Amino acid sequence: MFGLYISHPEVAIDPDVPIPRWGLSEKGRERARMAAASGWARGLGRLVSSDETKALETAGLLAEASGSSVDVLKDSGENDRSATGFLPPAEFEAAADRFFTDPAVSFRGWETAHDAQARIVRVVMALLDAHDPSIPIAIIGHGGVGTLLYCHLSGIPVSRAHDQGPGGGNLFAFPLARRRPVCKWTRIEDWQGWTDG
Template sequence: MASLIFLTHPEVVIDPNVPVPQWPLNETGRRRMELFADALSGVLLSSIHASTEQKAMDGAAIVAKRLGMPYRTHEDLGENDRSATGYIAPPEFWEVVGEFFARPHESIRGWERAIDAQSRIVKAVSRIAAEEIGDTLIVAHGGVGCLLMAHLQQVEIGQESRPQHSGGGCFFVMDRESFAIRQDWRTIEEASFEDVRA
């Protein structure tokens, strides 16, 4: 019973002058990813996957280097497309995010609709799960992670369980074949993989 671990990238360098998909992990984010790599040391991963956004690739690269294996990138693992607005500073950003989840069938300020982002991430994860034969790690993003969780929990978008760390770096574990949830959201600091075969 192989597992799929879905991890949201941790803290990033916020630079309003750089497109959001190009933001790298900051020092805190990199340090937390090192902790996650340590926690994975007893898991025999067969593959590592990441979105094409820099922060996700940074996270995947840290784990891949520690475990001595490559990682693959997939554009359809990316965060919901927010290029219509670019960077929006908090607290306004969180207000728009709230609208994004509350009105999933509408485009909020030109953003990709939540329902479309959900369909995309579910298809991407399903494809990766079908292609692999062992335990798999996906490093992606919080927004699409919540949309994926809504699908897994079979609830309306916005009613799913949510990661509890404001800086990201949260994960859940699912059965790769059945898509049943084995572990709900945990932070990197709470990483435990007893029920992931080693």
């Protein structure tokens, strides 16, 4: 059986609202609804989510399709960027480049990539260790820590070369028995669903 790590799609950016409380934009909601209409979403047996609003909203739309409830996965939020707060898009992209390029170094007080990776790996592995492997599970979270998890599961160094595409709303799948990704980040509305492997 497979697990999925899913990043939330596009958000409604509001510099006056703390980033963890940003919700989905209308485009993000539409993409999540498209994913929820797919066969793979209806087959999910368990959903867990970061406690950030955008992830919870994504999980809620997927839960409607599967009939599953959503559990909050503590400590699975995006890398802590509260030291800088909102950064305009060009500045954010440059900061994200630094985050991945120098994973042991904090960018202006951000949680380091190494620390964020250790955190997300710890909570996801504990979740999967306690999970019934016969039940398909989706973990709904964020692109940054999702990429760090992808790198760990793939046995490769931290690198933004493995980051998701613009806009978010991507997933990667992994067999619960082997916990090694069987696909790269794929748009949630484009993924074809479970395959043998």
